[in-house]
Amino acid sequence: MGEVMKNKQVLFKDYVTGVPKESDLCIGESTIALKLPEGSNGILVKNLYLSCDPFMQFLMRKTEGHGVFSSYKPGAPITGNGVAKVLESNHPKFKKGDYVWGTTSWEEYAVLEKPDALFKIEHTDVPLSYYTGILGMAGVTAYAGFYEVCHAKEGERVFVSAASGAVGQLVGQFAKLRGCYVVGSAGSKEKVELLKTKFGFDDAFNYKEEHDLAAALKRCFPEGIDVYFENVGGKMLDAVILNMRLRGRIAVCGMISQYNLSEPEGVKNLMLLIDKRITMRGFVNFDYYPQYNKFLDTILPPIREGKITYVEDIAEGIESVPAALVGLFRGRNVGKQVVVLAHE
């Protein structure tokens, strides 16, 4: 039967419109037998670190089916990325004692019946929490967008919006490692300072304090922008297009400024794509998961050599999930938002 444990869960209350609120989630308490069910081909895990990610707000809405994931179910635990320890495995890819990262059910203990998409963590000389971000989804996102979509070259001028977030901070550092000039935008003085002092951006600005985004970009890029790593959309995208150079590339990773508007802002400067021969390309991180080992080969050495800095905003305990997750949608986090449930 296995020991029966209390098992706190992050429960989804009901479909949301607009920006999710803390009260759209609640903490429930159930029990779980620490034993895989009879006939299960899955794994039983103890969740250690949960990764708060912007895409999760979409799963809190009733979607109409074109999305990549399906909506959360009212009354059930939410799912999301996390790092977990395998307590028991009936799956050939994993064994007891392994650490894994990927999509997990957000509760203290979970039975994952289809663990095929989880990654086994092979390198434990770096903090396990890194697999919620720099060595997980955010890392692959930054890597794919910067190296595989933008093809930024040494000496090129790179702009990153939402630059202090989990993805942006990495893109900026990849750009510096490649010898680019890189500028980031963020939404507070504190974040802007972090970009310049901690992550090595050449320059940064607080978009909330600029009444003319195009002028701010012109000031930072008098000769224009070669590569834009797009995280925000809307007015910022229009301002960037105005400031792009010939044959510029825009990797479209997210448009966080648009997600909670009743109607998206229209982007007006697309005609300039022609004269400037601009390429805009949308991408989704998990298309690049098959290249995960190549990604690790690229990123582990500079992490171990201290050449990449990574800032996490860590909240403690499953009870802190609603506030941490909802804070992310409002830009309250500084760096990667993680919730730690247990350290091992």
Place this chain on the structure above:
Amino acid sequence: MGEVMKNKQVLFKDYVTGVPKESDLCIGESTIALKLPEGSNGILVKNLYLSCDPFMQFLMRKTEGHGVFSSYKPGAPITGNGVAKVLESNHPKFKKGDYVWGTTSWEEYAVLEKPDALFKIEHTDVPLSYYTGILGMAGVTAYAGFYEVCHAKEGERVFVSAASGAVGQLVGQFAKLRGCYVVGSAGSKEKVELLKTKFGFDDAFNYKEEHDLAAALKRCFPEGIDVYFENVGGKMLDAVILNMRLRGRIAVCGMISQYNLSEPEGVKNLMLLIDKRITMRGFVNFDYYPQYNKFLDTILPPIREGKITYVEDIAEGIESVPAALVGLFRGRNVGKQVVVLAHE
């Protein structure tokens, strides 16, 4: 000195705002000595066919300098593409009797002091007027967008807007030659009929009669669009993005619906670029001029074999230029708008 001839010219009156009118141009009459000036390194030509092109409306405005060409000069003859016969040459690339195509001064006879960018016409077994379109700028544009930007593959679903124009009719036929399913939009019943009966489009619709463009596209492409050859922008682009398939490609050639608005319409569906992994790429035909011979190798055989149909809307005489050119900006032409000045 050379024979002195009357030389009618198409003169530009003054900078225009909004859609150019016939009265923004006038026909002037000067004289010209049919002899190159002393010390000239240029060529003297007799213009035969003039090519009315959408981009010319930009040159009628006072531009602010980011554009590719500079504005016309009030009081001077306008310039544009054309086919001409060389009457005299001091330039090593050309000799008397050659036919050329490229940018010429819009008058009956012209001295072209910098003819380097002109193409010498090597194949005269096809109509000379074709070098204003299918074998000239429009042809290279369709070729570059379809083959080099979209990379459309056999069996893919291709949509072309402004499909009965000089470029669109070719893109549709390239798509059919490649084994694609192709649908076009145009602005009149007559043009839609032409697309279906003459150019072999699988389907076509009149965008002016569709109150819901997204629904019209859904009807024509129940499984979505792989490749969009973008000529119009605005609401059509939004509707297309909604109907694009995973990993779709948009070749941005022009946005003719936006050129004469005081402010461009905003495009609202760009967020879908992400989930759908769409690539949008702006391109300019003359980047592909170095591949002109490769283009001819592709297009001449099907023209000679009668596998490509080409419709020209031919006006006679230099006096018809203002009406023909302005009609183009209002969609009055059916097929490539040409003005014939002389047949040889």
